[in-house]
Amino acid sequence: MLKKEKELLLQRRLLLEELLECETWITGSIIETKRIQSGKEKPFYYLSRSIGGKTKTTYLSKKDLPAFKTARGKGIKVQERLNEIIALNIKLLKVQRKGE
Numbered sequence: 001m002l003k004k005e006k007e008l009l010l011q012r013r014l015l016l017e018e019l020l021e022c023e024t025w026i027t028g029s030i031i032e033t034k035r036i037q038s039g040k041e042k043p044f045y046y047l048s049r050s051i052g053g054k055t056k057t058t059y060l061s062k063k064d065l066p067a068f069k070t071a072r073g074k075g076i077k078v079q080e081r082l083n084e085i086i087a088l089n090i091k092l093l094k095v096q097r098k099g100e
Contacts, residue, residue: 008091019081019082022081025075026074028047028049030045030046031048045059045060045065
């Protein structure tokens with residue numbers, strides 16, 4: 001195994017461990033809009049996600065909003081780490097092909 005390959009594998013393992021530590025994350029967009037209720041305009045929150053090409057929405061109560069925003073922030077971090085792992089996998093495949 002080449003030195004470069006070992007380094008890439010170590011970097012990938014560290015990123016995977018970081019993913020395992022990140023609990024309760026979500027993807028999607030948190031949307032704030034307004035609705036009229038009892039003649040008054042009030043805020044309305046929901047989570048919008050695309051699953052299999054279809055948009056799925058989940059109502060969020062105002063009291064749940066902070067927890068969902070925190071989970072969404074973690075989701076952004078997870079997506080960033082996944083992209084880093086993909087980049088490492090591409091490099092690994094090229095290094096392994098050269099080492100054949």
